[in-house]
Amino acid sequence: MTQSRLSVPTAWLQNSDPKRLTFPAHGSSVVTCLLFSHGRIISASDDHSIHVNSPITGELVHSLDGHQGGVWSLAATKNTLVSGSTDRTVRVWDLGTGRCTHVFGGHTSTVRCVAIVRPEWIDITNDEGVAVREKWPKRSVIVTGSRDHSLRVWALPEPGSEEYGRYSAGDADADAAEVNDLDGNPYHKLHLVGHEGAVRDLAARGRTVVSGSFDCSIRVWDIITGETKFVLTGHTKKVYSVVYDPSRNQAYSGSMDSTVRMWNLNNGQCMHILSGHESLVGILGLSPSHLVSASADSTLRIWDSDTGELRQTLAAHSGAITCFQHDDFKLLSGSDGSLKMWDVRDGSFIRDLLTGVTGVWQVVFEGRWCVAASNRLGSTVIDVWDFGHGEPDATEGIQDDDKETEDEDGDY
Numbered sequence: 001m002t003q004s005r006l007s008v009p010t011a012w013l014q015n016s017d018p019k020r021l022t023f024p025a026h027g028s029s030v031v032t033c034l035l036f037s038h039g040r041i042i043s044a045s046d047d048h049s050i051h052v053n054s055p056i057t058g059e060l061v062h063s064l065d066g067h068q069g070g071v072w073s074l075a076a077t078k079n080t081l082v083s084g085s086t087d088r089t090v091r092v093w094d095l096g097t098g099r100c101t102h103v104f105g106g107h108t109s110t111v112r113c114v115a116i117v118r119p120e121w122i123d124i125t126n127d128e129g130v131a132v133r134e135k136w137p138k139r140s141v142i143v144t145g146s147r148d149h150s151l152r153v154w155a156l157p158e159p160g161s162e163e164y165g166r167y168s169a170g171d172a173d174a175d176a177a178e179v180n181d182l183d184g185n186p187y188h189k190l191h192l193v194g195h196e197g198a199v200r201d202l203a204a205r206g207r208t209v210v211s212g213s214f215d216c217s218i219r220v221w222d223i224i225t226g227e228t229k230f231v232l233t234g235h236t237k238k239v240y241s242v243v244y245d246p247s248r249n250q251a252y253s254g255s256m257d258s259t260v261r262m263w264n265l266n267n268g269q270c271m272h273i274l275s276g277h278e279s280l281v282g283i284l285g286l287s288p289s290h291l292v293s294a295s296a297d298s299t300l301r302i303w304d305s306d307t308g309e310l311r312q313t314l315a316a317h318s319g320a321i322t323c324f325q326h327d328d329f330k331l332l333s334g335s336d337g338s339l340k341m342w343d344v345r346d347g348s349f350i351r352d353l354l355t356g357v358t359g360v361w362q363v364v365f366e367g368r369w370c371v372a373a374s375n376r377l378g379s380t381v382i383d384v385w386d387f388g389h390g391e392p393d394a395t396e397g398i399q400d401d402d403k404e405t406e407d408e409d410g411d412y
Contacts, residue, residue, distance in 0.1 A: 008367060008368050008387070009329045011388060012330050012341075012368075012387045013330065013343065015387050016351065018370075018385040018386055018387045018388075019385065019386040020384065020385050020386075021055070021056075021057075021058050021383070021384040022058075022381055022382070022383050022384075023053070023381065023382055024379060024381055025043055025045075025051055025053065025373065025380055025381065025382045026043065026045040026047050026051065026380045027047060027379070028375070028378050028379055028380055029045045029046050029047035029380060030045060030046050030361055030375075030380070031043050031044070031361040031373035031380060031382075032044050032046055032071060032072050032362075033072070033073060033074040033362065034361070034363070034364050034371060035074055035076050035364060036055070036364050036365070036366045036369060036371050037076040037077075038076075038078060038079075038095075039054075039055065040053070040054075040055075040095065041053040041054070041371050041382065041384070042074060042076060042081060042095075043362075043373055043382065044071035044072070044073075044074050044083060045070070045071060045380075046070035046071070046072075047070070048065070048068065048069060048070060048071065048085075049064065049065055049067075049071070050063070050064035050065075050067075050071055050074070050081070050083060050093070051063055051064070052064065052095065055371065055384045055386075058382070058384070061098070062095070062097075062098030064081070064083075064093050064098060064100065066091060066100045066103075067083065067085040067087050067089070069085045069088075069110075070085060070086045071084070071085050072084060072085065072086065072110060072111070072112055073111055073112060073113050073114040073144075074114065075114045075115055075116040075142070076116070077116045077118065077140070077156075079094060079095045079159065080092065080094065080095065080116075080157075081093040081095050082114050082142050082156075083114070084110075084111025084112065084113070084144055084146075085110070086110045088105065088107045088108060088110065088111065088146075088148075089103055089104060089105055089107075089111070089179065090103070090104040090107070090114070090144050090152075090154065091103050092104075092142075092156075092157055094159070100166060101157065101163045101166065102163060102165060102187065103164065103165035103166060103179050104154055104164075104165065104179065104185065104188065105165070105179040105180035105181075105182075106152060106180065106182045106185075106188065107144065107146040107150070107152065108146070108148040109147035109148040109198070110146060110147045111144050111145070111146050112146060112147055112198065112200060113144070113145040113199065113200070113201050114142065114143070114144050114145075115143045115202055115203065115204045115209075116140060116141075116142055117137060117140065117141050117142075117143060117204045117205065117206070117209075117223060119135050119136065119137055119138060119140065120135065120205065120206055121133050121134070121135050122135075122205075122206035122246065124136075136206050136207040136223070136224060137206075137207065137223060137224060139156070140155075140156040141154060141155055141156055141189065141223065142154040142155075143202060143204045143209050143223065145199030145200075145201070146198070146199055147198035147199070149193070149196060149197060149213070149215075150191060150192060150193045150195065150199065151191075151192040151199055151202065151209065151211055151221070152188065152189075152190065152191055152192065153188075153189045153190035153192065153209075153223060153226070154189060155186070155187045155189060157187060164185070164186075164187065165179035190223075192209070192211075192219075192221050192226055192228075194219055194231070195211065195213040195215050195219060196213070196215040197213045197214035197215030197238070198213060198214045199213050200212055200213060200214055200239060200240050201239070201240065201242045202242065203242050203244035205244060206223075206246060207222055207223050207224050208220065208221070208222070208223065208229075208244065208246065208265070209221040209223050210243075210244045210265075211242065212239035212240065212241060212242040212253050213238075213239055214238040214239070215238075216235045216236065216237060216238060216239060216255070217231055217232060217233050217235070217239065218232035218235075218242060218253050218263065219231055219232070220251065220268070229265075229268075230263075230265065230268035231268075232251070232253070232263050232270070234261060234270050234273075235257050235259070235261065236255075236257045237255055237256035237257040238255060238256045239253050239254070239256075240254055240255060240256060240280060240281065240282045240283075241253065241254040241281065241282060241283050241284040242254075242284070243284045243285065243286040243291070245286055245305065248305070248306070249264070249265045249266055250262060250263060250264060250265060250271070251263040251265055252284055252286065252291055253284075254281030254282065254283070254284045255280075255281060258277045258278060258279055258280065258281060258295070258297075259273050259274060259275055260273075260274035260277075260281055260284065260293050260303070261273055261274070262291075262308050271308070272307070272308030274293070274303055274308050274310070276301060277293065277295040277297055277299065278295070278297040279295050279296035279297040279320075280295060280296040280320075281293050281294070281295050282294060282295065282296060282321070283321065283323070283324060285324060285325065285326050286305065287326060287327050287344075288305075289305060290302050290303070290304075290305060290311070290326065290328065290344060291303040291304075291305045292324065292326050292331065292344075294321035294333065295321060296320035296321070297320075298315070298317045298318055298319055298320060298321065298336070299315045299317070299321070300313075300314040300321060300324060300333055300342075301313050301314070302314070302331075302344060311347070312344075312346070312347030313347070314333070314342050314347055314349075316340060317333065317336050317338070317340065318335070320335060321333055321335045322334045322359065322360055322361065322362075323360060323361065323362050323363045324363065325363055325364055325365055326344055327344070328344060328345075329343070329344060329345065330342065330343060330344060330350075331343075331344050332353070332363050332365060332370065332372075333363075334354075334359075334361070334362070334363050334372065334374070337354075337358060337359060337360070338352050338354055338355045338356075338357070339352065339353040339354035339363060339372050340353070353370070353372070353385065354372060354374060354383065356376075357374040357375060357376045358375040358376065358378070359374060359375045360372060360373075360374045361373045361375070368387045368388040369386060369387075370384070370385040370387065371383070371385075
C-alpha cells in the first residue's frame with residue numbers, strides 16, 4: 001500500500017476544507033443513480049438521460065441518450081456501462097465513445113435494478129460433496145430485476161462485439177422486433193421467475209443472485225442454472241433492499257416492516273431480526289466489518305455483520321434518509337437538505353458537507369473523491385470534493401484508486 005493511500009482515511013476525517021467543484025446537471029430533474037467509476041462521474045436521471053462528467057473540470061464528456069423513459073438503474077465495469085429504464089429496455093454503452101452498442105428487450109415493466117457479475121474464484125461443494133474452488137461465472141454477465149416480477153441474466157457483450165438492436169439496418173420496426181426477440185438474442189441466458197411482486201433490489205456475486213421483492217420475500221438463485229436455491233420468508237411488508245456477503249455466505253434484507261433480517265445462505269434460515277427502526281428500511285450497505293441500515297425514520301443504524309448487535313444509532317437528520325455510503329472509517333448520508341459525515345467507528349457526527357439544499361438525491365465516494373447530486377433552488381447540481389493532502393495529481397489519484405485488472409480469459 002502506498003503512502004498516499006495510507007493518508008486517505010486521515011484526510012477524509014481531518015480535512016475540513018477539501019477542494020470543491022460544483023456544476024449543473026440534468027436541469028431540474030431527479031438524479032436516480034450516481035456512480036464514480038474509473039475517473040468518471042456517471043449520473044442517470046428521470047429525464048431519460050445519462051451524463052458522464054469529468055471530476056476534475058465538471059465537463060460533460062458524454063450525454064448518453066436513447067432511453068425513452070427514466071433511467072433507474074446503472075452498473076459499470078471499466079469502459080462498459082449497463083442501464084435499465086422505465087422504457088423496459090436494458091442498454092449497454094461504450095464509455096469510451098459514448099455510443100449505445102446493445103439494446104435488450106424482454107422485460108415488460110421498468111428495469112429497476114442492474115448488476116454486472118464478473119468471474120471470481122468461489123468455494124463450492126461439488127456433486128461428490130467435496131469442497132472445491134471454481135471460477136464462476138465463466139464470463140461476465142448482467143443480471144436485471146424488473147417490476148414485471150422477474151429477473152433476467154444476459155451475457156455481457158465484449159468490447160468491440162457486433163452491435164445489437166441499434167437500428168443498424170435503418171428500419172426501426174425491424175430493429176424493435178430484434179430487441180424484443182429473446183429467442184434470437186444470443187445474449188439472453190436465463191429468465192428467473194417466481195416472485196409475485198416487483199423486484200425492488202438485487203445483489204450478485206459468483207454463482208449467487210439475491211433478490212428482494214414487493215411480495216415480501218427474498219429469493220436466492222443460482223446464476224448458472226437459474227435454480228431457486230431458497231425462498232426467504234418472514235418479512236411482513238415489502239422488501240426494499242438486499243445485500244449479499246459471499247465471505248460469510250449471508251444475506252441481509254430491509255423492509256417496509258421496519259426490520260432488517262440476517263439470513264444464513266447455507267440453509268436459508270433467518271439468523272437474526274434487527275429491530276429498532278420505526279419506519280421503512282429503504283437502503284442497506286455492507287463493509288467488511290459493518291452493516292448499515294437507513295430508514296425513513298431519519299436515522300441510520302450500524303450493526304455488527306456477524307452477530308446483528310447494534311453498535312451505533314446516527315440521529316442528526318430530521319427527514320427520511322435518501323442516500324448514504326460508508327466504509328470502515330466514515331459514512332456520508334443525505335436527507336432534509338443536508339449531506340452529513342460521520343465517523344463509523346464511534347458513530348460521532350463530524351460535519352456537514354452540504355446544507356441549505358432542497359434535497360440530496362445521491363452520494364458516492366471512491367478513494368479521496370466524494371460526489372453528491374442535490375437540488376438547489378430548483379436546479380440539479382453535482383458537487384465534487386477532493387480530500388487529498390499533498391498527494392499525486394488528480395488524474396493519477398483517480399487511476400490508482402479505481403484500477404481494474406484483466407481477467408485471465410480476457411474478460412473484465
